[in-house]
Amino acid sequence: MMPTTRMMRSGPWKEAPVATSFADREFQVCVTARLVEDDRTYWVAAGGGPMYTVLLAKRLYAPNAVYVTEDGIVAAEPILPLDPVMTVVAAKPSYRALQWTTMNGIGDHCAVGYLDYGILNTLQIDPYGNINSTWVGTYPTVGRRVNGPGGADSIAAMCPRTILMTDHQRRKFVPRVDFISSPGYLDGSAGARQRVGLPRDTGPWAVVTSWAVFDFDEATRHMRLRAIAPFVSLEQVLDEMSFRPLLPEHLEILDPPTEEELAIFRSTMDSAGQFSDASSHWVVQEDDRWVMVAK
Amino acid sequence: MMPTTRMMRSGPWKEAPVATSFADREFQVCVTARLVEDDRTYWVAAGGGPMYTVLLAKRLYAPNAVYVTEDGIVAAEPILPLDPVMTVVAAKPSYRALQWTTMNGIGDHCAVGYLDYGILNTLQIDPYGNINSTWVGTYPTVGRRVNGPGGADSIAAMCPRTILMTDHQRRKFVPRVDFISSPGYLDGSAGARQRVGLPRDTGPWAVVTSWAVFDFDEATRHMRLRAIAPFVSLEQVLDEMSFRPLLPEHLEILDPPTEEELAIFRSTMDSAGQFSDASSHWVVQEDDRWVMVAK
């Protein structure tokens, strides 16, 4: 059984009071936090969902999960909330770390295999988990420049397991990304990553959106739907994707956020609302049923 | 004119009281110290003649010469005398440095060109300045294992100018070294060093023995005698070499040690006599002439 399934099926949140009103992006962070394994090392993209996720997990479910950031901060106990964008080479996110090294230093730690998981944001993603964060349109002549891979290419290339986070929108799930900024399973063929020099036994492990969770089929490395939110239908999920994922034998229904998860997230991470403001939908519970309204 | 000549011809020692009794190895250190350029960086083999040389030069002739050692100590002001063999990764030789780095760190400083000169000991040397410190005899089946290159290979390979120190003995100056531990001009052919990947404009610059000073002919890269001690004849010098060096148009006669040079050397560096005890000869002045007696 895939770890993702076990993790989705059981956990302390089962017993906790359920939230009745939340943004779908808040749901995404909570679900991803439940996938965080205790006693494992994480290289997280600094700031945004990935960092929120591991911080929330450490508070509630995986207290001994260790995370590093691309500026070489190992196992910090940051002072929250962080100032906007000041998530690296800054005092509060560096606080009470076990080691301060550098980007080359942490790149070495990852290259030799000390960092088990990566957690990344994606702008565009294709069925094989390839990520685009560089260009929208026809590179480099038509369209729009985006930020570039930053540290994501190294994480996606060298971490044994990478968790990808993205909003659940048709424009994000594309048959072919406009530009491969960070590698997934490339063309999906066996050994494709090793043929271009990437370390053995690495690659995308899960995709968590504001509506659903995916993993990748072991044989074809094609993205496979594993679970959906309680407030969306399978049709809604598929309708907001520009390609069709593999479907599981059994589709899991994800648990909603708990009051505790949201309280911690809202008070210590998204305190300025910068993250949830970008959500596409708001979800409320109205007599035992979930209602999702576009924002 | 070669710097060596200028340096041999003029200097503060010309005006200083001359010593009348010294070991030929002490003479060697004094002569080498006079070749040290002020405001230049030196990577010196830790301990023995090379380190004594730069320390003596800094005291008397080149106060702003900067030296580093292979453990990554930059510009120390060591506490003298040092304990036997405790010349690296130790407190007294590290004292008041400008930086403590590592062997890889200082190797980088040298590779990119920050270290102008190297000063090395040699066990065997050939006409092209190739050094053997690895094996005496037929490698690896007949003869005797020695220490290996240590840091000398890096110094000889990467410093623009390398000064080689050796006792003046027939067994040290050989037509062909038994093993090339550290590179000189190899076979002496033009571009020989670059053909094996060594940096441009590097190589042996001078050889200083207990009796003489040599440099290398610009055209043939063959060792050339430049100057001899006042207490030996040309014949004695050549007789104690197993190959014949090129001879200069004008043979310099080196100045003897000064009392000040020896006082500093004996009190702060060779305080246990470990260096001069290994000398082959003792030199004394008897009415205006130098007499050299074998020890």
Place this chain on the structure above:
Amino acid sequence: MDKRTLEVIAEGDGAYLPVDPDDFRDAVGRKTRKLVSKVMTAEEAIARFVADGDYVVWDCNYLQRGPSALIREIMRQRKTKLWAGGKFTWVAVALLVEAGCCDRADMGFFMGGPGMNRAILEGRFTVYEYSNVVLTVRLRAGAMGVTFLPVRSLGGTDNFRYSGAKLIEDPYTGQPTVIVPALNPDVAIIHVHQADVHGNARIFGAGITDVESALASKKVILSAEEIIETEDIRHNPGLTKIPYYAVDAVVHQPFGSYPGECPGCYASDTEHVAEVFTAMHSDGLGEYLQKWVYDFSSEEEMLGKRVGLARLRDLQRRATVREGFRP
């Protein structure tokens, strides 16, 4: 292995700064080894050591313990045709492009906005694609004096296609291995916590690639929050990150990372940070530069008149975390 050749399986077609380690050694050989004072103003340092057309790398960035004051001085002096090392740098490249200083960059991470997008589409600005870590590896190669380094990333991406990387048959394993060319910038600008007048520099906290950038670059300009005595350096040589002989200029520049944070010294000016992001995304960088750069002849004047002492004091007060950021 007894085979005598190695296959070059694939090569990116991106332009890259030519690799010539011996030429770099010659440049290093011309730098002084004297322990002389290199203290000068930002204006003098940028005028003397940044030439039009130079490849410029900075460590950290405009918002995070980077040489923000030196970057502003580059724009104030209207340098042109710079090639920027764009590793982990939020807005600095966009500012340089808007100011007309920069016509190409190696990409790790930077934001653009409409202005940079126009520059790209109109061919006024070209980007070569790497990643943050791969650019720091390229600088590391430059700092090691070698021509290239292998990496375990970049392969399979489109970054590879538009970079100077190669995929070769590994000389030891026979497996495909990615290598990237060494980077030896013309000039590095680095902000440090403390430096002596000769350039022996201390940096506290996590970092990106300060040491490698200094050792890999032909010219090195430091801006320092504080100038300390060489005696202090000698009392704790273990704290020295950058050795003096790599440094060409030391600029005493308190608040040199403004509007960014200098950990342990002052917090970031969050309002200013919001302003520059908004300007970038709304095509307002021209006004931003007028307001924060061109209107003043020096950093001191800008800080005094535009930011003000009270604000600066407040930023210092907000730097509540000090442990680990002091000797």
Place this chain on the structure above:
Amino acid sequence: MDKRTLEVIAEGDGAYLPVDPDDFRDAVGRKTRKLVSKVMTAEEAIARFVADGDYVVWDCNYLQRGPSALIREIMRQRKTKLWAGGKFTWVAVALLVEAGCCDRADMGFFMGGPGMNRAILEGRFTVYEYSNVVLTVRLRAGAMGVTFLPVRSLGGTDNFRYSGAKLIEDPYTGQPTVIVPALNPDVAIIHVHQADVHGNARIFGAGITDVESALASKKVILSAEEIIETEDIRHNPGLTKIPYYAVDAVVHQPFGSYPGECPGCYASDTEHVAEVFTAMHSDGLGEYLQKWVYDFSSEEEMLGKRVGLARLRDLQRRATVREGFRP
């Protein structure tokens, strides 16, 4: 360059530890990430983590802030067929050969004496030739997770001939370039000033290749002069040289570098140093080992009975230089 192959111009014929970075990653993947106590005795650490036939690297050496106590424990446990990383190590390799622990070594710098010479000529001990810096570069490659690194030295020497180095056509310049294989030892033994129980370690002063040795090795044993609280580590993360997750065992071993110096803690025992050199050159290492290693079941017993408290106090007193060797 549009040529599709690179010439391998020359190759050394020395054996070298096989290069397999993915195998190394697998070994690293099996190490715990838990912040658990790894404190154990030298006896347990060597018994558990040093196997016959292992490639063993230590940092610094028997006389200079090296893991001398751990080296003695290896000999006490009569490990066999070890492959030693002999960079910058005066007498340690000769001791291991005399003790029958070591049958081959990569050479940087070590002294031999008649005993080692016999072992070589009788084929009981084989040496592969590098240099100090080239061995530290090989460890650096291992710590970077790559298969090889270029170097600007070693070319043209006989070391090259008897090493695992290759001379290849440079992929970027076309010039001849020397590359050396990565080194990923089975076990690294490193002496540090301070470590917490998890293995977060501080080292003060200059060094050789502590960090690279730790990151490059499958198993890492630290001996520490002092065990400190993890709280102390968190109060100054900039002092941490080795991260806990690389470490398998932490041995609290005061005087762990005896008879060598541990800078800032104690001076070297110069009489002992003279004794071991004399023994080495006069073929007396057997007696030396009996007197200093085999006669005692532990380091504590040896220090207490053979050295004595008064002598140890004196060595501490002689460590007069403290600045820079303390947090």
